[in-house]
Amino acid sequence: MSLLELKDVSMAYGGKVFALQDINMTVEKGEWLAIMGPSGSGKTTLMNIIGCMDKATSGTVILDGIDLTDVTHQQLTTMRRDKIGMVFQQFHLIPYLTAVENIMVAQYYHSLPDKKEALAALDRVGLEDRANHLPSQLSGGEQQRVCIARALINYPVLILADEPTGNLDEANERLVMKIFHELHDEGHTILTVTHAPEVGREAQREIIIEHGRIANSEV
Amino acid sequence: MKKKYEALVFAGILSTQILAGCASDQQESSSSDGTVAVPVSSGGDGKAPCCDLSDTKDGEFTAESKSDNFMGHGRIAVTIKDHKIVGVNFVGIDPDGNIKGADYGKTNGQVENPGFYQKAQRAVKANSQYADQLLQVQELEKVDVISGATVSYDQFVEAAKTAIENAKK
Numbered sequence: 001m002s003l004l005e006l007k008d009v010s011m012a013y014g015g016k017v018f019a020l021q022d023i024n025m026t027v028e029k030g031e032w033l034a035i036m037g038p039s040g041s042g043k044t045t046l047m048n049i050i051g052c053m054d055k056a057t058s059g060t061v062i063l064d065g066i067d068l069t070d071v072t073h074q075q076l077t078t079m080r081r082d083k084i085g086m087v088f089q090q091f092h093l094i095p096y097l098t099a100v101e102n103i104m105v106a107q108y109y110h111s112l113p114d115k116k117e118a119l120a121a122l123d124r125v126g127l128e129d130r131a132n133h134l135p136s137q138l139s140g141g142e143q144q145r146v147c148i149a150r151a152l153i154n155y156p157v158l159i160l161a162d163e164p165t166g167n168l169d170e171a172n173e174r175l176v177m178k179i180f181h182e183l184h185d186e187g188h189t190i191l192t193v194t195h196a197p198e199v200g201r202e203a204q205r206e207i208i209i210e211h212g213r214i215a216n217s218e219v
Numbered sequence: 220m221k222k223k224y225e226a227l228v229f230a231g232i233l234s235t236q237i238l239a240g241c242a243s244d245q246q247e248s249s250s251s252d253g254t255v256a257v258p259v260s261s262g263g264d265g266k267a268p269c270c271d272l273s274d275t276k277d278g279e280f281t282a283e284s285k286s287d288n289f290m291g292h293g294r295i296a297v298t299i300k301d302h303k304i305v306g307v308n309f310v311g312i313d314p315d316g317n318i319k320g321a322d323y324g325k326t327n328g329q330v331e332n333p334g335f336y337q338k339a340q341r342a343v344k345a346n347s348q349y350a351d352q353l354l355q356v357q358e359l360e361k362v363d364v365i366s367g368a369t370v371s372y373d374q375f376v377e378a379a380k381t382a383i384e385n386a387k388k
Contacts, residue, residue: 126289141290141370170342171370174324174335175289198334 001065002026003157003189004050009059011045011212019045020212023059027158032180032190034203039195042212044162047193051160052080064157081110085151089163091143093135099146100131103153110154121149125179141172148179159183161192165199177202270359270379272302275386279306282381284374288314293346293374297353297382304357307350309375311343319343342368349375359383 004027011020020042027033037043048054049061052068055076061068064083068076093102103121104113122128125145135143144164151159161180165173177199184190184204192203200206208216279298286292291313298306311319322328324339345368352362359379364372 139370139373169369170338170367171290173338177335196334198332198338201332201334 002062003029003031003064004191005060005062006050007060007062009046009049009056009061011042011049011054012057015057018212020049020056020209023214025207025214027189027191029157029189030184030187031205032184032192032203034200034206035191035193035209036195036197036200036206037209037215041209043193043195043209045212046209047160047162047191050158050191051084051086052076082154083157085154085156085159087144087147087151087159087161087164089166091135091140091147091167093143093146093150095135098132098134099127099138099142099149102135102146103150106150106153118149118153121153122146124152125149139172140167141169141175144168144172144176145179148176152183157189159188159190161190163194163196164192165196166194173199270383272299272304272357272383272386275299275302275383277301278386280382280385282378282385283312284377284381290314290370290374291319293371293378295350295375295378295382297379297386299383299386304354307354307379309346309350309378311346311371311374319346338367342371345371346375353379 004025006023006025009020009023010018012018023046035043035046045054049056050063052063053076055068055073063079066079068079071079093099094105097105099122100115100118103118104115107113107118119128119131122131125148127142127145127149130138130142130146133142135146138146144167148164151161164180165176168176180190180192180202190203192199194200206216207214277300279296281294281296283295284293291311294310294312296306296308297304311323313319313323317323319339320343321340323343324330324336326332330336345365348365349362349368349372353359356362359376362372362375
């Protein structure tokens with residue numbers, strides 16, 4: 001059974017404007033898939049549906065064996081909290097909490113905060129010595145590494161990364177992609193959403209979205 | 220039980236910090252859209268006035284930025300004569316100790332991802348551009364950051380500051 005399966009998924013705003021139309025795709029456990037496409041193509045809408053942040057207006061989404069079609073928003077929140085690790089282009093770290101506290105917040109809302117485990121997650125991305133720094137005291141690359149540590153802390157079944165290197169310079173982009181490669185080698189399932197060909201190319205497989213439809217898919 | 224207690228304590232600390240943060244935001248933010256101005260700590264540190272050349276000695280002075288196991292570091296050689304910078308050489312060193320050159324961005328000697336390789340090579344080029352800029356403008360504060368090479372910029376500024384300070388000893 002696939003980790004993620006989308007069948008005839010569409011998203012129509014006002015019943016008329018289709019952001020996505022008839023999307024069919026699967027993601028296997030341990031796979032690294034890139035969703036690519038230009039701005040306005042629908043890739044963020046697709047990511048929001050896969051990331052349990054929004055519901056499709058039609059079609060079926062099955063994540064880790066659970067059909068999301070008829071779940072409530074509360075259940076969707078629980079799915080997002082338990083199953084998904086999110087990495088954002090804009091980081092979304094709480095500015096007045098330190099790096100380790102930002103990770104402990106994710107633990108708190110999932111189960112229980114554990115500082116030792118949070119520090120280990122920071123160590124995993126090479127930032128244990130920056131644990132007590134505020135986001136404003138970290139470079140963009142370091143903030144993104146904190147985001148990755150935060151995404152990993154609750155052992156998600158799927159890591160969802162939206163333009164993970166979009167705000168980074170060359171050196172940090174290489175470093176973040178190296179971390180993704182390591183996570184993939186460890187068996188994590190990763191889905192990156194990007195418009196950058198060089199980032200998409202790092203994945204095992206690319207799906208290209210154009211005008212709300214899958215324009216191309218290669219293995 | 221212990222974990223439950225820790226969670227409660229953490230929640231209390233978190234609430235206090237969020238409230239403190241909100242109070243702080245109100246003090247710091249003057250924006251009508253609620254955004255908060257936060258100090259930037261990297262990428263601009265080198266803009267502080269520094270590196271007066273009036274009391275430097277003649278000679279070549281070398282320095283390195285601090286080493287980072289993930290990012291590597293930068294190495295600079297600044298040549299000073301009559302209180303003027305007459306030569307600058309700056310190179311990036313990768314975490315394995317190799318100078319970032321034509322092979323930087325390759326994987327096992329091969330260009331596996333042309334997009335990444337091009338970006339990596341732009342960063343290598345930026346290293347020499349930083350050196351050229353300093354030679355031209357003579358003032359570290361006037362060296363512009365090159366897009367896509369901000370880590371190199373920070374390493375350059377840190378190494379250059381140290382080298383110029385070394386010229387004063």
